[in-house]
Amino acid sequence: MKSRVRYAFLLSCFVTCANAMQDAPGRVTVAWEAADYRSDLWQDIMAQELMTRYDLKHVVTDKSVLDVGCGTGVIALILACYARSVHGIDMSASMIRAAMHHIRANVTFWCCSAQNLERKNAFDYATAFWVLQWMPDTDKEQAVQKIWGALKSGGQFFGTCSVDDNNQELERALPFLQGKMPKLKDIFADREQWNQLLGEYRSTPERLKELFEGVGFENVVIEEITFENNFSEEGLRTIYTPGFRGLPLMDHLDAQERLQLFELYIGLKKMSLPQQEPGVYTNSTRQLIIRATKP
Numbered sequence: 001m002k003s004r005v006r007y008a009f010l011l012s013c014f015v016t017c018a019n020a021m022q023d024a025p026g027r028v029t030v031a032w033e034a035a036d037y038r039s040d041l042w043q044d045i046m047a048q049e050l051m052t053r054y055d056l057k058h059v060v061t062d063k064s065v066l067d068v069g070c071g072t073g074v075i076a077l078i079l080a081c082y083a084r085s086v087h088g089i090d091m092s093a094s095m096i097r098a099a100m101h102h103i104r105a106n107v108t109f110w111c112c113s114a115q116n117l118e119r120k121n122a123f124d125y126a127t128a129f130w131v132l133q134w135m136p137d138t139d140k141e142q143a144v145q146k147i148w149g150a151l152k153s154g155g156q157f158f159g160t161c162s163v164d165d166n167n168q169e170l171e172r173a174l175p176f177l178q179g180k181m182p183k184l185k186d187i188f189a190d191r192e193q194w195n196q197l198l199g200e201y202r203s204t205p206e207r208l209k210e211l212f213e214g215v216g217f218e219n220v221v222i223e224e225i226t227f228e229n230n231f232s233e234e235g236l237r238t239i240y241t242p243g244f245r246g247l248p249l250m251d252h253l254d255a256q257e258r259l260q261l262f263e264l265y266i267g268l269k270k271m272s273l274p275q276q277e278p279g280v281y282t283n284s285t286r287q288l289i290i291r292a293t294k295p
């Protein structure tokens with residue numbers, strides 16, 4: 001019983017610390033909600049494909065692994081079947097709480113942003129699946145620096161980063177959306193400021209390579225892979241809900257407006273995606289695969 005109380009106390013400390021970290025101005029302030037997140041619809045399938053393609057299960061065997069932005073911990077748990085140990089970190093307390101349901105002897109989870117990671121020379125291998133695209137440039141640079149610091153000499157990094165982020169899709173659809181939601185005209189009145197902010201989230205192979213090399217990584221290889229997945233309308237809604245909540249634009253909208261924008265967004269998606277058969281939408285996403293070594 002005593003240990004449960006201690007556990008609850010520790011968990012509440014993580015929550016407090018995580019909430020405080022998310023409030024920098026102009027940054028994403030809405031934390032990822034585990035209840036919204038169904039990684040099995042999309043992320044897990046792509047992760048399994050990547051693990052096979054890059055032989056990750058073999059690569060992490062007997063290694064100590066850091067999984068950055070571990071979310072609900074599903075990928076960390078797969079890696080833990082092969083690795084000596086896996087330590088998952090995520091800045092969302094909700095995600096970490098969900099991950100902790102799967103705790104195992106060689107897996108630990110901790111609520112912490114990548115930018116605040118203080119482990120030094122502790123891991124043989126680090127992964128970050130679909131995390132870097134949610135960070136603006138300055139955070140991304142700090143995060144990569146911390147990952148570099150957390151790896152032992154000779155340690156390796158493997159990460160994925162979406163090229164087409166929701167910010168860009170919204171930007172492209174802005175003229176249409178502004179017609180439907182005049183408030184967006186006010187919000188985007190200073191286009192230059194917005195372009196700068198949204199530009200900070202954009203990831204290209206060149207920018208990522210420069211970032212990783214700038215921090216000190218060597219043998220930085222960035223490849224682009226396109227994944228195609230089929231979804232029902234409900235599936236589309238489920239995969240886009242959690243990321244949508246975290247877009248910088250959402251800070252300027254109330255709950256009802258967020259809902260209205262989401263409906264417009266899903267409506268546009270449905271119109272633009274090819275349908276395998278009525279109601280089955282083929283969604284393709286371009287992913288950058290990043291591999292790098294700490295000398």
Ligand SMILES: C[S@@+](CC[C@H](N)C(=O)[O-])C[C@H]1O[C@@H](n2cnc3c(N)ncnc32)[C@H](O)[C@@H]1O
Binds near residue numbers: 091
């Ligand atoms: C798309 S989910 C990916 C989760 C997991 N890697 C997976 O593939 O299922 C993105 C995760 O990154 C986390 N995240 C975003 N920015 C972060 C940061 N700066 N530091 C740590 N975690 C972050 C979010 O809280 C969220 O859980």
